[in-house]
Amino acid sequence: MRDLYQRLAIPPEANEQAIQHAVTSCQHSALRQDAEAVFSVAERREAYDTLHDTVSDIGKLRARLGLSHGAHWQGDVANDFSLPPDHAISRHDELVDRVSHAVSLYNRWRRLRGPWLLIAVFAAGAGIGAGLGLALCWGLLPV
Amino acid sequence: MSIARFSPFELLLLKSRSQVDTATLLLLAWVLVHRQHVSEGQRRRRLAQVTAQFRHGHELGPVMSIAHSQDLQAIQLAAEVVRKECGKERSLSVIHQAITVATDDGELSLANHYILRFFADLLSVAPTTLNTLFKELTGTPLASPEDPSRDTYWQTHDPDYHARKARDAAAAEQQQQQANARAEQQQREKEQRHHQKQQKQQEKQQEKQRRQEEARQAREQAQQRQQEQERQRQREQAEREQQRSRQQDSQQQRSSYQEERRNNHSRQQRASPPPPDRTTRALSILGLNPGATRIEVRHAYRRMAQLHHPDRYYSESEQQVALASARFQRIKNAYDYLMQTY
Numbered sequence: 001m002r003d004l005y006q007r008l009a010i011p012p013e014a015n016e017q018a019i020q021h022a023v024t025s026c027q028h029s030a031l032r033q034d035a036e037a038v039f040s041v042a043e044r045r046e047a048y049d050t051l052h053d054t055v056s057d058i059g060k061l062r063a064r065l066g067l068s069h070g071a072h073w074q075g076d077v078a079n080d081f082s083l084p085p086d087h088a089i090s091r092h093d094e095l096v097d098r099v100s101h102a103v104s105l106y107n108r109w110r111r112l113r114g115p116w117l118l119i120a121v122f123a124a125g126a127g128i129g130a131g132l133g134l135a136l137c138w139g140l141l142p143v
Numbered sequence: 144m145s146i147a148r149f150s151p152f153e154l155l156l157l158k159s160r161s162q163v164d165t166a167t168l169l170l171l172a173w174v175l176v177h178r179q180h181v182s183e184g185q186r187r188r189r190l191a192q193v194t195a196q197f198r199h200g201h202e203l204g205p206v207m208s209i210a211h212s213q214d215l216q217a218i219q220l221a222a223e224v225v226r227k228e229c230g231k232e233r234s235l236s237v238i239h240q241a242i243t244v245a246t247d248d249g250e251l252s253l254a255n256h257y258i259l260r261f262f263a264d265l266l267s268v269a270p271t272t273l274n275t276l277f278k279e280l281t282g283t284p285l286a287s288p289e290d291p292s293r294d295t296y297w298q299t300h301d302p303d304y305h306a307r308k309a310r311d312a313a314a315a316e317q318q319q320q321q322a323n324a325r326a327e328q329q330q331r332e333k334e335q336r337h338h339q340k341q342q343k344q345q346e347k348q349q350e351k352q353r354r355q356e357e358a359r360q361a362r363e364q365a366q367q368r369q370q371e372q373e374r375q376r377q378r379e380q381a382e383r384e385q386q387r388s389r390q391q392d393s394q395q396q397r398s399s400y401q402e403e404r405r406n407n408h409s410r411q412q413r414a415s416p417p418p419p420d421r422t423t424r425a426l427s428i429l430g431l432n433p434g435a436t437r438i439e440v441r442h443a444y445r446r447m448a449q450l451h452h453p454d455r456y457y458s459e460s461e462q463q464v465a466l467a468s469a470r471f472q473r474i475k476n477a478y479d480y481l482m483q484t485y
Contacts, residue, residue, distance in 0.1 A: 001253075002292040007461070027465030037294040040311075044301065048291050053213075054177065054254040058261050061219055065226070070264030072273070076290070077257070091220035092227065095153055 001055060003080035004035050004048075012052065055081050064088050152209050152217035155201060156224070163228040164197040165206070166221035167237055170262065172203075172210035173218055174245050177254040183207075189247065193240050226265055234266035238273065242280050256288035422484060425477035437485045444478040 005012045008022040008031075019039050026032040038048050059081035062068050068082045149157070152169065159165040171193065175186045190203055209217050229237060241262055245255040263273045277285040289296050298304050423433050429443040453468040 001257075001288065001290050004292050027469075028461040031461060034292060034294050037297050038292060041301075041307065044291075044297060051253050051291060055257050057213065057215055057218075058257050060215060061222065062261065062264070064219055065222060065265065067261070067264045070260075071270050072260035072264045090223055091216060092223040095156070095220065098147075098149065098153075099157065 001051065001080075002076045003052070003056075004031075004038060005052070006080055007031060008035060012049070059083055150214070150217060151205060152214065152220060155205055155209075156220070158201060160200040161198045162224055163233070164194070164199040165201070166224035166228075167240070168194055168197065168199060168203070168206050169210060169217060169221040170225060170237070171240060171244050172206050174241050174255055174258055176207075176210045176213075177252055177258060178245065178247075179252050189244060193244055222265055229266060234268060235272075235276070237266060238262060238268055238276060239280070242277055246281050253288050253291065421480065425480050428473060428477040429481070437482075440478070440481050440485065444474065447474045 005014070008019075008026060010018055010022045014022075023032060023035045023039060026035065037044070039045050055077060059068075060083060062070070062073060063083040063085050066085065067073065068078070068085070073082070156162055156165050168190070172186075172190060175181070175190060178186070181189075187203060187207060190207070225234075225237065238259075241259055245251055245259060251259070259273070262268075263270070268276075274285050277283075289300075291297070291300075301307070426433055426435055426440070429440060429447060431439060431443055435443075448471065451467055451470045451474060453464050453471055456463045456467045
């Protein structure tokens with residue numbers, strides 16, 4: 001499996017015309033024949049594109065997991081689909097970070113909830129008492 | 144600290160009773176998604192069968208939908224979890240499950256070839272171990288994946304490859320024939336035009352000759368008239384004699400001058416040396432000056448061919464090889480030409 005797009009120096013999303021131009025202007029006769037066989041028929045190109053997507057996904061995963069030099073990753077595939085390691089942070093570490101952040105937020109909320117609840121209850125009681133007193137004063141309530 | 148929300152797979156992983164099982168489930172679902180000719184229901188049933196002893200404790204539906212969306216980050220997270228948590232025993236069993244899921248009907252899809260090998264690298268399973276495991280499970284050795292970026296793959300896998308090729312060839316031939324017919328017609332038209340032009344030229348030449356003839360006649364008449372006049376004058380005035388002699392002199396001079404010019408002209412026509420252009424060019428391609436001997440040409444050709452042979456650039460890029468073969472071809476053509484002419 002070779003990356004024909006890379007070898008013809010065109011982006012994978014290139015349209016028919018650009019591909020046709022690149023194929024006809026290719027100097028390497030064997031590569032030109034293979035590229036013609038793949039790109040001249042729509043179904044073949046579709047099949048090739050699906051596999052191309054999967055293999056480039058695997059190349060990306062291998063680069064992030066540090067597996068670009070594995071025993072099972074050799075030959076044309078390794079040549080064409082290996083990417084430089086992009087130093088992305090490990091997803092698992094990121095998940096652990098986020099969980100610990102969420103836990104600390106939750107704990108803070110639990111800790112602050114007790115005093116705030118007392119204050120709220122006290123304020124509500126005081127409000128109700130003041131309202132009742134005013135009503136009594138103005139003689140609105142039958143005694 | 145990132146403010147992004149938890150992704151569906153992260154939530155699933157956090158809720159799961161066993162993180163390794165959830166992660167393995169996603170990886171197996173990824174393999175299943177890349178199996179061809181299988182319906183969605185069959186995929187789910189197969190996944191449920193294989194993972195009957197897993198202790199994840201959640202539905203399989205969300206895992207399948209994540210696998211279908213090809214979420215690379217989720218798969219990376221699953222791979223990290225599996226790598227972190229799996230010992231030797233467990234990793235072999237994961238590979239075992241992956242092979243089972245990938246080859247129920249004995250046929251491994253191309254994508255799964257690469258995915259299985261990725262798992263083997265991830266869980267540090269050696270190629271020999273993977274091969275024996277695969278052979279035990281399916282009865283056939285693990286072949287290297289076929290290459291759809293080559294013409295030969297489509298020759299065997301495309302049922303109407305030859306029909307298509309024949310059709311293309313027929314279309315190309317038809318085009319060629321049309322082009323030939325057009326070229327022939329153009330050639331014919333050109334010949335006709337050439338013929339007409341020649342006719343026109345002939346007419347023009349005849350016209351010119353006629354005009355020249357007329358002019359000569361006119362000149363002769365004029366001369367005769369002049370001579371008569373001169374004779375009259377001779378008869379009348381003797382002192383004009385000198386003048387007439389001077390005129391004759393000048394006429395003689397003119398005629399001699401004309402003769403000289405005619406001679407010059409014919410010499411110019413004769414002196415047209417053959418163009419030695421191509422030979423000098425061929426020599427300069429081989430890096431020689433004009434006048435080099437046959438032996439020098441041969442030595443220069445050997446040297447240049449060794450320098451520019453495309454096999455020397457085998458280890459470099461295809462572009463380099465193509466350039467070198469173009470150079471080599473030019474050198475060879477020059478040498479062949481020189482060998483013919485020398």
